[in-house]
Amino acid sequence: MVQMSLYLRCRVGLEFFEFLNESDRAFITDRDELKDIYNDEFKNKEAREPNFGSVLYALKHANKTTRGDTIHFSPKVIFQYLDQWALFRDHQPGWIQNGEARPMLEEAVSRVRARRKLANILINRLKTDRAQLIADKHGVSIKSDHQFEDGNISFRTDSANEYVVNLTVKNTGTKPVYFTYYTPLRWLRHFFLNDENHVTRTNPLTLKPGDGYKIQVRFHCSLLGVYVALLAFEFQPDLQSSSAFHIVRFIEAETVPSSFFSAYPTHADHADPNTCGMCRLFYNTFVAIAPNKCRALERGTVEQHNSHMWHDARKIRITASTANKVPIRADPRNYIKNHLNPTFQGNEATRHGIKSEKLAIKWLERHGNIVTRKGTVVCENEPWLSASPDGVLNSEDLLEIKCPFLKDNESLEDLFRNPNYDVEMVKGRPMLKPNGPRGFYMQVQLGMFCTGLRTCQLLIWTPVGTVRLPVTYDEQFCVNTVDRLKKVYFNDMLPHVSNEFKENHLWLSASYVRLCKE
CATH class of the missing domain: 2.60.40.10 (Immunoglobulins)
Known part of the structure; x- marks a missing residue:
């Protein structure tokens, strides 16, 4: 039997009553006849749905029916049968019997079953x-x-x-x-x-x-x-x-x-999350989550941008991929505003990158590598910081993939000569710039800081050429960078985020809220 809660089985039963009602067979009470209709006409053979007996049990448990050789739906179901789709049904006449219009069985079947199939x-x-x-x-x-x-x-x-x-x-x-x-x-x-x-x-x-x-x-x-x-x-x-x-x-x-x-606390001093009640409540509830919840978050966000939790985990933290946008001396309010409410929705280059990343992973696997996909990794010691690496290569190296959108007849070597790209040619060899404008170096270093890995493989992949750059952990760079970012987070970003949450301007998905509060 399909494992399904009583509530959901009851809903299937109420939808079955809707099916009977629309096909003008709500008067049928014989258990065996109803079972045949449920199995032969209503039940979706392509989906895992409960059997007729378990649906009847759920309806009886909710006081929607009586049980026995005959089945009677309660008057409340008959006259107010919780039909969430009542407004969506087309009330059109069908065949004529005794001078009155009645819906065709085929039309009712097409309505209810088509809706279930579409869903x-x-x-x-x-x-x-x-x-x-x-x-x-x-x-x-x-x-x-x-x-x-x-x-x-x-x-x-x-x-x-x-x-x-x-x-x-x-x-x-x-x-x-x-x-x-x-x-x-x-x-x-x-x-x-x-x-x-x-x-x-x-x-x-x-x-x-x-x-x-x-x-x-x-x-x-x-x-x-x-x-x-x-x-x-x-x-x-x-x-x-x-x-x-x-x-x-x-x-x-x-x-x-x-x-x-x-009852929500008000702001106080922001030098540390423990000195401001409002920030402390938000930080301890949604940011500094327990290790087991961090592991569940990582597993639940492997699809990254296709996951609600992935977006939620990123918006309330500084991330490795966006850390380079945090201003060093300027007011960080514009960064925080754009981080919480990004206006950029992607373009041809980003769509190319998402599509090509899968091809790059297949390329690695064809060459004998094992790629383990990763979701959001929350830094164990600094949970306000997270990374979403493209994977772990052969269980030992952080993997970051970049798939640049090359112009016609442009080669990777041509791209590396562009001062606006983060890889440059040094004595005929491609090298990663420590201060590149796109923040590749900072991204891979903070990725290693969050994951605990100490080596990274940066793969520059295109259909016409591929470059694989090894990067080692730069401890002093990470210490200095994390110290600077931490001040921005607790002095500016956390107060703004917690305030937006209190004012109901910042929304977190049901899945992320459940993860944090369970």
Whole structure:
């Protein structure tokens, strides 16, 4: 039997009732007949779903049904059956019987099963193609009055009040597009969705160039915890075409006691986290996490930029890859602002680098190397500092990979002669610059400082040539650099981060919050 919580099995059962209701078979009470319908028509053969008996047990446990040779759904389920998709169903007439319109069985099957199949497909795709699914595409964007980060909105609210998030679907292209459908991909808990026109596949909305359409997401829950809504939006370039495309968004809500914000400490001296109550609370809860949680974070962020926790762990720490941007003498406020709310969303060169990194690892493996992928590594002695190395090579060397975007007919040697690149030619040999403008040297040194490794292999990979540079640990450089960065972190960055968190301007994902608080 599939291992699934009682709550989720109950939700499957309620969805089965929806299926019966839409196919005009809610009157059926015979256990064996319902079992056949569940197994033959409703259950997704491509997904691991619970058997009929375990679903009935969960429904009975939640007082949704009676049990025996006949099955009766409770009146509350029949009349108010917690149908989270009620607004998404198309209420269209089907065949005519005794002068009254009734929905066709085939139409009901296509609605419920198609929705379940779509959810299964998109959830599986998120595991391998998250960046493509959350990206705005074909001129369609999904924005909000809250800031999206990696397709995700997170907010914190007290348990006494309702919280509202407004989404806007906008056509920024030059041609009309049809908004045909939107749906939760998992059962919603305490979220409520509403749009003025009740968009469905039988009631699509035409978005002309420049048009926007608002969808309201309301959240209210008196229970403390973290709750997640996973929403998919479907569009078509024309209604005659079957080439639909989808955009996925995450919304995470954390409920806290009403006294949470008023009881939060105020700022004091920032020379050390232990002297400021507000900074100490944030630092001890979310930054200086226990060693077992550091190991769990590393395992859970191997996919790096595709992981919510990876983004969260980075935003509240100084990282090896961004440390070179911390100003030496200037006011660090601009750095902190850009670190927490980056405006750069990538370009052709960064997309080339992400794609090429996989090819570089395959190149290493073809040449007899073993590459162990790494997630976020929090420095054991300085947990405000972290690194996300590309891996560990042969269990002994830190691995950092750079995949420069070469111009036409440009060679690596040509690139190394460019003063704006961090590798230079010295007596005919490529060497890593200690003070390069891109911060490669600082990145690999802080990467070794965080991981405890003392040698690094810096791989410069392109389809037309590859250079492998060995780098040894520079202890004095790390001591001086870490000392300077630490002052910036505790004097400037930590107070700002903790204040943003208190003011509900800094959101951490449900997965990261759970990791820190468990």
